[in-house]
Amino acid sequence: MNPPGVAIDLAAKLARFAEHWSPRVVAEMNDYQFKLVKLQGEFVWHSHADTDETFLVLHGEMEVGFRDRDVRVRAGELIVIPRGVEHITRAREECHALIIEPRGVANTGEKTDSDLRAANDVWV
Amino acid sequence: MNPPGVAIDLAAKLARFAEHWSPRVVAEMNDYQFKLVKLQGEFVWHSHADTDETFLVLHGEMEVGFRDRDVRVRAGELIVIPRGVEHITRAREECHALIIEPRGVANTGEKTDSDLRAANDVWV
Numbered sequence: 001m002n003p004p005g006v007a008i009d010l011a012a013k014l015a016r017f018a019e020h021w022s023p024r025v026v027a028e029m030n031d032y033q034f035k036l037v038k039l040q041g042e043f044v045w046h047s048h049a050d051t052d053e054t055f056l057v058l059h060g061e062m063e064v065g066f067r068d069r070d071v072r073v074r075a076g077e078l079i080v081i082p083r084g085v086e087h088i089t090r091a092r093e094e095c096h097a098l099i100i101e102p103r104g105v106a107n108t109g110e111k112t113d114s115d116l117r118a119a120n121d122v123w124v
Numbered sequence: 125m126n127p128p129g130v131a132i133d134l135a136a137k138l139a140r141f142a143e144h145w146s147p148r149v150v151a152e153m154n155d156y157q158f159k160l161v162k163l164q165g166e167f168v169w170h171s172h173a174d175t176d177e178t179f180l181v182l183h184g185e186m187e188v189g190f191r192d193r194d195v196r197v198r199a200g201e202l203i204v205i206p207r208g209v210e211h212i213t214r215a216r217e218e219c220h221a222l223i224i225e226p227r228g229v230a231n232t233g234e235k236t237d238s239d240l241r242a243a244n245d246v247w248v
Contacts, residue, residue, distance in 0.1 A: 004176065004204040005190065007197045029176040029204045029224065032156070052128065052153040056180075056222075058200075066129065073131045076182075080128040080153045098180075100153065100224060 001123050002027055010036060010058060013124050014096055021116050023099055023107055024124035035099040036124065037107075039091040044116050046086070046109035053081045053101045060095035064088075125247050126151055134160060134182060137248050138220055145240050147223055147231055148248035159223040160248065161231075163215040168240050170210070170233035177205045177225045184219035188212075 002008055004027070013026050014036055021043060023035035039062055055062070056078040064071045064079055065088040073079045081087050103121070108114040126132055128151070137150050138160055145167060147159035163186055179186065180202040188195045188203055189212040197203045205211050227245070232238040 004206045005188075005195065005209070007195055007201045007203050009198075009201050011200050027178070027202060027204050029178045030207075030226070032224075034178070034202065054151070054153045054158070064129075071129065071131055074133075076135055077131045077133050078151060078158065079131050080151050082128045083154075085129070100156075102154070 001025075004028075010098065014038070014058070016124050020094075021107065022118045022122070024122055026124060028103065031103050032100060033103050033121075035101075037097050037099055038094060039089055039097060040094045041091065043089045044108055044111055044114045045088045046111045046114070047084055048081075048101075048105055048109045049084055051102050051105060052083050053099065053105065055079050055081070055089070056098040056100070058096045058098055060091065060093055062089055062091045062095040062097060065090060125149075128152075134222065138162070138182075140248050144218070145231065146242045146246070148246055150248060152227065155227050156224060157227050157245075159225075161221050161223055162218055163213055163221060164218045165215065167213040168232055168235055168238045169212045170235045170238070171208055172205075172225075172229055172233045173208055175226050175229060176207050177223065177229065179203050179205070179213070180222040180224070182220045182222055184215065184217055186219040186221060187214040189214060 061074040185198040
């Protein structure tokens with residue numbers, strides 16, 4: 001766990017893991033967490049009933065698919081996914097993003113049996 | 125106000141205002157806001173009794189002064205300032221940062237009479 005009040009270098013933290021779809025916590029703010037994730041390929045359709053979720057793309061680009069449209073999110077852009085809305089993330093080439101969401105949110109939402117379900121609260 | 129579920133280009137939003145120490149909201153997630161700010165010079169000592177506060181530096185570098193130390197935060201780094209802890213922000217050259225904190229937090233905290241007190245909830 002990284003203590004508050006210190007500078008956290010996101011690139012240095014990203015260099016410390018390689019796994020895709022495996023968010024790593026780098027900081028906490030109140031009951032929220034900042035998590036780094038590496039995306040490549042296609043995730044799984046899911047939603048989070050109780051919370052919005054934010055992706056800030058740091059490197060590369062990703063797509064957030066909704067049932068009625070796809071949204072491209074490039075490095076330097078952020079997107080807030082509203083609570084309860086089904087979505088899927090995709091990235092043709094490896095993409096790095098910072099996720100901001102409450103502590104305890106699982107990456108696959110209500111899809112608890114997905115192979116892509118990651119352990120929660122893993123720090124880097 | 126920018127709707128959820130769209131990509132928000134932070135550089136494009138930064139190009140739309142010039143004022144220092146004047147946070148502009150770009151997105152909301154639950155009861156939190158993402159605010160862009162341009163810093164140059166020295167802010168004012170203050171604290172936020174009820175909440176942590178996060179700065180993610182997008183361009184340039186800033187310093188967060190605490191009573192017992194100074195922390196340099198460069199582009200690509202973030203820092204969480206714990207609730208109730210006195211701090212001051214400084215930037216020798218213009219620095220751009222993304223602030224993440226609950227809706228309604230004032231930039232000067234308990235220093236309500238500061239000349240640097242900015243209007244809250246101003247969107248860009």
